Amino acid sequence: xxxxxxxxxxxxxxxxxxxxxxxxxxxxxxxxxxxxxxxxxxxxxxxxxxxxxxxxxxxxxxxxxxxxxxxxxxxxxxxxxxxxxxxxxxxxxxxxxxxxxxxxxxxxxxxxxxxxxxxxxxxxxxxxxxxxxxxxxxxxxxxxxxxxxxxxxxxxxxxxxxxxxxxxxxxxxxxxxxxxxxxxxxxxxxxxxxxxxxxxxxxxx
Amino acid sequence: xxxxxxxxxxxxxxxxxxxxxxxxxxxxxxxxxxxxxxxxxxxxxxxxxxxxxxxxxxxxxxxxxxxxxxxxxxxxxxxxxxxxxxxxxxxxxxxxxxxxxxxxxxxxxxxxxxxxxxxxxxxxxxxxxxxxxxxxxxxxxxxxxxxxxxxxxxxxxxxxxxxxxxxxxxxxxxxxxxxxxxxxxxxxxxxxxxxxxxxxxxxxx
Numbered sequence: 001x002x003x004x005x006x007x008x009x010x011x012x013x014x015x016x017x018x019x020x021x022x023x024x025x026x027x028x029x030x031x032x033x034x035x036x037x038x039x040x041x042x043x044x045x046x047x048x049x050x051x052x053x054x055x056x057x058x059x060x061x062x063x064x065x066x067x068x069x070x071x072x073x074x075x076x077x078x079x080x081x082x083x084x085x086x087x088x089x090x091x092x093x094x095x096x097x098x099x100x101x102x103x104x105x106x107x108x109x110x111x112x113x114x115x116x117x118x119x120x121x122x123x124x125x126x127x128x129x130x131x132x133x134x135x136x137x138x139x140x141x142x143x144x145x146x147x148x149x150x151x152x153x154x155x156x157x158x159x160x161x162x163x164x165x166x167x168x169x170x171x172x173x174x175x176x177x178x179x180x181x182x183x184x185x186x187x188x189x190x191x192x193x194x195x196x197x198x199x200x201x202x203x204x205x
Numbered sequence: 206x207x208x209x210x211x212x213x214x215x216x217x218x219x220x221x222x223x224x225x226x227x228x229x230x231x232x233x234x235x236x237x238x239x240x241x242x243x244x245x246x247x248x249x250x251x252x253x254x255x256x257x258x259x260x261x262x263x264x265x266x267x268x269x270x271x272x273x274x275x276x277x278x279x280x281x282x283x284x285x286x287x288x289x290x291x292x293x294x295x296x297x298x299x300x301x302x303x304x305x306x307x308x309x310x311x312x313x314x315x316x317x318x319x320x321x322x323x324x325x326x327x328x329x330x331x332x333x334x335x336x337x338x339x340x341x342x343x344x345x346x347x348x349x350x351x352x353x354x355x356x357x358x359x360x361x362x363x364x365x366x367x368x369x370x371x372x373x374x375x376x377x378x379x380x381x382x383x384x385x386x387x388x389x390x391x392x393x394x395x396x397x398x399x400x401x402x403x404x405x406x407x408x409x410x
Contacts, residue, residue, distance in 0.1 A: 002301055004263075004294065005271045011256040014249040018234050027295065029223050033257060034269075041257040044219040045250035051216040052238060052246040058209075064239075066210045088236065089209065096207055 001027070062107040062124045064089045072096075072105060079103045081138035085128065085157065087111055087150075091143060103141075106131075111149035112156055120156055129160050139167040146173060172197075206232070267312040267329045269294045277301075277310060284308045286343035290333065290362065292316055292355075296348060308346075311336070316354035317361055325361055334365050344372040351378060 001023055003009035008030065015026035033041045057063065058070035061083075065071070072078060072092075082103030086092055092105050108123045120126075131137055142157070144150035158168060174192035175184050184192075206228055208214035213235065220231035238246045262268070263275035266288075270276070277283060277297075287308030291297055297310050313328045325331075336342055347362070349355035363373060379397030380389050389397075 002298060004275050004277070004297070005260065005269045007252075007256045007260055007271055008269055008294075011252040014245075014252040017245065017249070019237050020230075021234075025225075029226075030253070030256065031293065031295070032224050033253065034260060038257050040219075040222065041253050044222070045254045047212075047216040047219040048235070048238065048246050049250045051212045051235065052243050055210065055212055055239060064210045064213055066212055070209050072209070089213075090232065090236070092209070093207060 057107075061105045062109060062127070063092055063105060077102070080136065082141070083128070083131070083137050083139070084141040084143050085154075086143050087145065095143065106140075108144075108153065111144060111147075112153045113149045123153070125153075125157060125160070128157065132161055132164055132166050137166060139169065142168065142170040262312075266310045267314060267332070268297055268310060282307070285341065287346070288333075288336070288342050288344070289346045289348050290359075291348050292350065300348070311345075313349075313358065316349060316352075317358045318354045328358070330358075330362060330365070333362065337366055337369055337371050342371060344374065347373065347375040 001009075001012075003012070011030045012023060012026045015021060015029055016023050018026075021029070033044075054066075056065050056068065058065040058073055059068055060073040061070060063070040063072065067074075073080075079102055083106050084095065084101065084103055085106045085108060086095070087108055087110060089107060092107060095101050095105075106124070106128050108125065108128075110118050110123050112118060112120055112123065128140075132140070140157075140161075142154045144153055154170065161168065172195060173188060174195065175181060175188065181189065206214075206217075208217070216235045217228060217231045220226060220234055221228045223231075226234070238249075259271075261270050261273065263270040263278055264273055265278040266275060268275045268277065272279070278285075284307055288311050289300065289306065289308055290311045290313060291300070292313055292315060294312060297312065300306050300310075311329070311333050313330065313333075315323050315328050317323060317325055317328065333345075337345070345362075345366075347359045349358055359375065366373065377400060378393060379400065380386060380393065386394065
């Protein structure tokens with residue numbers, strides 16, 4: 001693209017570094033900002049800068065937080081002996097939205113992926129192992145996505161925990177509530193039969 | 206959405222004010238920035254702020270520019286008696302990309318749209334009329350999109366120019382080069398027959 005303004009070009013370049021935003025979309029967004037009151041651009045810029053410089057990770061679970069200990073870890077009503085291992089904060093938000101989980105989380109910050117240069121040391125795996133070895137945890141629930149990377153990460157953590165008496169589980173895989181059987185993939189359908197549950201327990205909701 | 210951090214919530218809120226960016230996409234973009242080096246966020250924020258506060262509009266054609274007069278208006282090789290009227294800078298870039306236009310532009314900054322509260326006074330129409338009345342322009346090419354708003358804007362300017370001896374034209378509407386006739390809409394196909402051109406002139410490319 002041929003810009004008539006260096007300032008515009010720079011703004012579009014920076015905007016188009018965001019994932020899924022190409023040059024054309026970036027230009028559309030930047031031109032939109034130019035038509036809005038200057039305050040909107042300033043608010044956006046300062047919110048981003050402030051977030052990036054002041055953001056904290058909860059020292060216990062590595063969830064994004066404004067305080068040293070996140071609201072979930074600081075809540076005495078929650079069961080700290082049950083720890084759900086997730087990839088990032090979006091998973092925490094999704095599980096919290098169900099309103100059905102009262103344990104703690106442990107946010108890994110990603111999955112082991114040699115292709116992307118992400119090894120165990122870049123993730124928050126070590127603090128999880130320490131927490132378990134300190135005897136503070138009774139059960140770990142693996143809730144990573146069931147991809148190659150997710151399974152690798154689960155297995156790596158599982159191996160690291162060998163020798164401890166910790167209980168480990170993974171979230172149930174099966175047919176989504178409301179889905180038609182005929183459209184389900186075989187792996188999911190196979191697992192949902194192998195891991196069938198007593199009929200009475202399905203009545204609870 | 207239930208955020209564990211006010212800072213994060215603010216950044217997502219501001220980001221999701223951009224057109225076509227919902228809360229989920231905003232969260233994805235913001236989390237991406239958090240994983241990148243802090244410099245990337247700072248560069249984005251400062252490029253946007255700088256653009257918004259320092260941007261100039263060319264005093265002749267209202268194109269976005271870093272200088273008082275944009276590169277096109279400042280170029281003596283270009284024909285200032287031929288003025289192409291467009292909606293915004295993206296249209297300028299599109300026409301410039303063809304490499305086939307050597308005249309000037311006039312950027313209106315929008316189209317007349319009573320539904321969106323945009324009247325003639327919010328657009329750069331008056332300076333265009335002045336330019337014509339000062340006798341500096343020989344021909345105006347209307348290159349707005351052929352929507353109700355575009356046609357209204359063209360017609361408004363056309364009426365304002367009554368009494369002057371200016372030549373006015375609109376860009377040709379017709380079937381795109383390479384397109385199949387059977388998929389063209391009737392209005393376009395009709396116009397492309399009504400406005401047919403001598404066969405020899407189509408050979409020029």
